[in-house]
Amino acid sequence: MLGGIAKAIFGSSNDRYVKSLRGTVAKIASFEPQISAMDDATLANQTVLFRQRLDQGETLDDLLPEAFATVREAAKRVLGQRHYDVQMIGGMVLHRGEIAEMRTGEGKTLVATLATYLNALTSKGVHVVTVNDYLARRDAEWMGQVYRFMGLTTGVIVPNLQDHERREAYHADITYGTNNEFGFDYLRDNMKYDRSMMVQRPFNFAIVDEVDSILIDEARTPLIISGPTDDKSELYMSVDAVVKQLSDEDYEIDEKQRSVVLTEDGTEKIERMLEAAGLLEGDNLYDYENTQVVHHLNQALRANAVFKRDIDYIVKDDKVVIIDEFTGRMMDGRRWSDGLHQAVEAKEGVKIEPENQTLASITFQNYFRMYPKLGGMTGTAATEAPEFFEIYKMNVVSIPTNVPVQRRDDDDEFYKNITDKFGAIAQAIRQKQETGGQPILVGTVSIEKSELLSEFLKKEGVKHNVLNARHHESEAHLVAQAGRIGAVTIATNMAGRGTDIQLGGNLEFRMADEFPDLVEGTPDYDAKASVIAEEIKAEKAQVLANGGLFVLGTERHESRRIDNQLRGRSGRQGDPGLSRFYLSLDDDLLRIFGPQTLFAKMMNKNLEDGEAIISPWITKAIETAQKKVEARNYDIRKQVVEYDDVMNDQRKIIYEQRSDIMDAATVDDVTDEMRGETVSTLVGDACPIGSYPEQWDGEGLQARVLEIFGVELPIPAWVAEEGIEPEVLAERIKEQADAQIQSKIGEITEESWRGIEKSVLLQSLDEHWKDHLSRLDSLRQVIHLRAYAQKTPINEYKQEAFAMFERMLETIREDVTRILAQVQFQAPPELPELPEFLTTHLDPFTGSDDTSDRDGYDSGYITTRVAPMQIPQPDAPEDSNLGDDPASWEGQVSRNAPCPCGSGKKYKHCHGAL
Template sequence: MGIGRIARKVFGTPNDRKIKATRPLVEKINALEPEYQALSDAGLIEKTEAFKARLADGARLDDLLPEAFANCREAARRALGLRAFDVQLMGGIFLHQGNISEMKTGEGKTLVATLPAYLNALTGKGVHIVTVNDYLARRDSEWMGKVYAALGMTTGVVVPQQPEEEKRAAYQADITYATNNELGFDYLRDNMKASLEEMYQRGHHFAIVDEVDSILIDEARTPLIISGPSQDRSELYQEIDRLIPELSDDHYTIDEKTRNVTFTDEGNEVLEEMLQARGLLPEGQSLYDPESTTVVHHVNQGLRAHKMFQKDKDYIVRDGQVVLIDEFTGRMMVGRRLSEGLHQAIEAKEGCEIQPENVTLASITFQNYFRLYEKLSGMTGTASTEAEEFAEIYGLGVVEVPTNEPIARVDEDDQVYRTAREKFQAIVEEIRAAHAKGQPVLVGTTSIEKSEALSEMLKKEGVPHNVLNARQHEKEAQIVADAGRLGAVTIATNMAGRGTDIQLGGNVEMKVMEELAANPEADPEAIRERIEAEHAEEKAKVKEAGGLFVLATERHESRRIDNQLRGRSGRQGDPGRSEFFLSLEDDLMRIFGSDRLDKMLNRLGMKEGEAIVHPWVNKSLERAQAKVEARNFDIRKQLLKFDDVMNDQRKVIFGQRREIMEAEDLSDVVEDMRHQVVEDLVNTYLPPKTYADQWDTQGLYAAAIEKLGIDVPVIDWGEEDGVDQEVMRERLQNAADDHMAKKVADFGPETMRGIEKQILLQTIDSKWRDHLLRLEHLRSVVAFRGYAQRDPLNEYKTEAFQLFEGMLDSLREEVTQKLSQIRPMTEEEQREMMRQIQDQQARLRQQADAATAQHPARTPEPVGAGAPVEPAASGAGAAAAGAAAPGFVESDPATWGDPGRNEPCPCGSGKKFKHCHGKLV
């Protein structure tokens, strides 16, 4: 026995010690139970108010924990009939401490979250509970909202396409349920708003992330992106798509590990000829010329679309659109698109309508979004295999919480076959045998294609079954709820984050709801009583048959995904069994497995249909999976290092935007910018340590008119005796200040302050968009610097910083230039604008009278880096024309109210304010 094992026997593992440390707290909570059971319903709410008062007097949350947990447990018992077990209290304590609570499937994680959420919401700063999909966000907010209501707390839920006021109210609630995507998008949207009142989120205090491994690891590889449309290049994609099938295997090489394709030298020559013949590459221009970068990029994406992306595995075609499938959850990712023309290349391949590529307006990775929270915690059934990543990236510890009942599931050793055909024959036999004795079977597959192929095989054998994949997305809860019934066979592409428990004998709640929906007049109590009796009888039969049998048809790259599937069996001490069926033709075995295994099986002289079953095989497979996990972690870590560079800049820009929105008077900021522009102009045209005859006064004169809007005798000044750079700077500065003072007098100080704020925000947003595009291009270029023995990351940091400094310089220039050129409209211009508005209103009225039906226009889906993406935030959009706002006077800006830049203009023109009376120049 090694020293480490002896130490663990004596002192326990670090995990055991953490569990032991919570026991005194759990005992305190249990000791308080009779006191809280004796309280009235109003008494529970009074306790909440008392806790808030104690916090205001300086008490710490840790001091309140036992009482707050006891109060919350009692509220849940009354509202839901659920009393939290001791292990659930432990899970809640670890969440409050900012850890990940690893709790097995069926241990009641949804209820566990209420305990730390209630405690931390007492601060009044809001708590976010993050779920993997909208269905779970809605379900959990309604279900657990009853607990919070019994405690005098408010609950909100954030979902896509929600009315603005509803969403704002949800974020103001004490506890807010939302998906990770919507939280990230709202953060980006908030930082594109023109005023504080329009913003949704009120800070990032405490978040509890459900299915934390899925959100913070699996989905963290791709950023969230808000984007807007760019030019349409459909013809280019279609031309390239027609060219790909003409290439042979000798023209390119495929790397399945990195999911990349590269052209061989021979392929490049053939490609050059083909592109020139089609007019996509000018005569005499080589693929290696810088001008060819765009064409080469799109040909590469076309090849990747054909060779690396498979229909019904990586995506499906639905209603004429290419919809991606999440490899980890098997779900359709509607609205999520691949970036850099790859999604368009797949659309061309499938003959779908090609949506235009988009440009990034704002983006953030989940890593950097969730690191905004003062305190972060998470729950999942499988996190320990990724503990290193959670600790290094997020500073989160992982604690394995013991199960309420001991696990009775039997995990068999893997069965390894020579070929996929033999493996599937054995799987069908195993399913038929289990089904014959009434044992429910959950079959895990890795793609839609494989789940449907297995389904066909079972149909031939006459085995009734359900298939759960992206195509049956809408029936998900029902299929999962029935998966534990006697003799049920369910084929599922993935079981991560399904949210519905597989209960032996079926799900009582679902059955009751079904019966009541079919027969609304029936007595609910009588129905429940009958169904519970039937369920108890069926559950006993299922237990006798061996409980749920989880049969996996392949190993995933990640051990976590395998463990999630396995963990569906054996909930709350139920019997169960799990077994993995593999073949040497499986992706993991083929790409990452050892050739030695194939040689060993040859030497053993295995016969057709025979399998090798041994613990050593399991261990070698787990080692292969651990290597893949480590490699994927390195990729994510490298991506994060690059994103951190942008994140530092993002914080500066978003911070400045917020300061601008909060400020009443920005005249000092604008003045500093103007003075800096004057200084830069003097340094450019009258360089330091030069004589007057070396100055470019003509250039300075032209620049002063263009950038500062002032016509001053710079050339004459330069010829005066005793005038140096400092004198020139002062004179220009004073002239520019006088020019702006006149504008303030013309517009009025209050109107001018509003104009300054809007111009600053608009210019920052515009410059930041351009900067993001430059960073994307820089990122793709620096990768090649490694060939010159230079570190791409350091190169990226240096050049990104230089680009950022350049952006700030041009920001100052543009703001100063725009402010110097604005002027009030003349009466004639105002009359002309009124005529145009009236004409437009008349046209719109005619169109409205003639229209018989209204068809909402379909917005082109935006593009992201394989990421959830969102169309550019457009505020209220183009509103229909109507009457002017009450009290609106054309010549008096004070009567216009305070519309947002993207809101309809109060004059009733139907235009956005920024394109109408809010027009700045």
């Protein structure tokens, strides 16, 4: 109570913070007369003057008032838009590396120009991150007019660009792009073999648009670059056919975790069916030999029992296309990972594409935390403020609206079941159409629900448009005209659609729809446009008189933010508006997460068919359920970060090592150190500390030295020497190893040898890092079982991951040493080209919302394999009399020598395989 009184008198901490910025707003305004008097050339030259002042020691904060006033004037001249005072506050919040929460329609895109321009003056680059390619292109072109006027360069990063185009875009003063493209470019850069091939430059400052969508919703799924593995489509189809014979009693579904497990009877039943199908080794499903079958079985169960057509995905052009759960958009080319997408393809009977293997991975949390300064903007961030601060150390600042909000948010209407609810919605919409034609935007959570509601409206004779993943192409046109008299638009989620709903209609889209043949700027176009502009003006007045846009929610989402985004479509810039949600006990949120028994029983007993309850108490209960879901999702994201932090430390070491190798003129000091450590390890294994010389394994050490260095040394004789020490053994072996390397260097030029060393180092690093990622993925999937032994899984994961990393480094040292000691030369080595990759967005914990896209690949599936290590391959010995028959090579070729066929493999792994 005391807190409420203090807040009423002094305002909240947010109010006080915003108030503290108003002094700077007044200072910005004081420059306006002086700057507005400048001609265009003088105004544009301000950029040069600001940069000179920075060189002379002034800071960006010193320049802020004058720079913001300059951008305001430039926007006024170029775009015909003048920043409001509240937008100046938003710009300051972004510049300080905080999150500006601004209502829909308050001009966030224009706000970003302030902080973007100021920080671009340092010439270190500013990244503006958006949620989709359309917005990246639109904003780069739209706001780029202001930057170009001021003498700054802009670039845009979208899929399917060539490397030289990406490099040019990243070296612009301001770069627009999507979160996925920025992240994938970082991963791709750290897979390249030469510094000149990399496209990004060091991180400086980023502004994230729709920051809650990118840093919260999409942060549940790491970015993954992967390459295809072997085709197992037959096994997917066989297991799917078996799973389809199960009944609902054979398994249990956990809708919260989106998982499914077989019952005891179900397990027995599936074992007999798999046995009959010839898919089971022995008679026990969980024997070691059946590990792969169990994996396919689990994914087939999830595909058939948990993942629903027209909710999680649709089938289009004989392909399974994922639907984004947050925006309702189709995600063309994206794929679930770990065999789930293949299981869904088998379920739907479409072509099954190959699985993939992880080559590089990073979470959005760890990617965006690499920026020294990060700002963000959205209409809905306050509900997630604690997470933003804990994960990203970013404060959320609510910016007041330019004009007070007039929208009315009604309490929820609650019905007994979905049929009653949709019937009531259809009647409410028909009444609105009959009494003035107030435009209505209806929000649904899935395609299935939007099409069900459409059927109800057809029965009521209500004319309407449906906007969902099936009608993706007409999205912008439908949204733009949703504010016209009598318009009823059913939309599956409205997050990040990027098109404003203008009351009365949108001139640009009406011209495109009604007069597609007219060219903008011609007399005919202008004449028609002026007529339509008058119609829109009159229609807007009529819509305002009818109460503005009515936003009708058919169901609450898991997150309050998505509900607020839907509500925010109404009542922009002080327009009147109305929002109301219609709920029922059948809704997923209440069914899965709601107050279970008491709530359901009370509602079922007290509600008649078709009767509604409207109560603030119910609205509060729904919000409580949403908070529970938000907390659970936060725990999932936090867990993703905790596990990725372990990998992130290792990733930094590997990427820094790669960077150092690429930048070094020569890496002989690195390879020499690796050689020494490899020798020490070999001797340490054969001559354990504290053991006697007679216990040493001289013959084993001799065999290992021959295998790695290709030289046969009298090590058993050395071991037999009296008073010999392991250090002396190591020195002798190292001398011979060094001599072996020197003989190799003598065969070619020193420059060629340097190239070979670099190439071998980088490729060995990449090959073993790829295998290490695969092992970490496997470890992460089973580490939770340690909890049964009263151990903390994350701590166990850290210990195991560290030990695995140490072993990987040891293997890399041995691998590089072996290749360099035994390499034979055919031609000058060439660095391999990077193959086409699958770029994937994977959820390692729930399997939901795993998404991937094909990088730069439009059609068909990728058959390119990850390039094997590209090292100079040896010729068969010229003086040999081996003959052409591989059977005759036995006994004439060393087991560890390269195979004479020229494959590049060892003989024992090729034609000499046992």
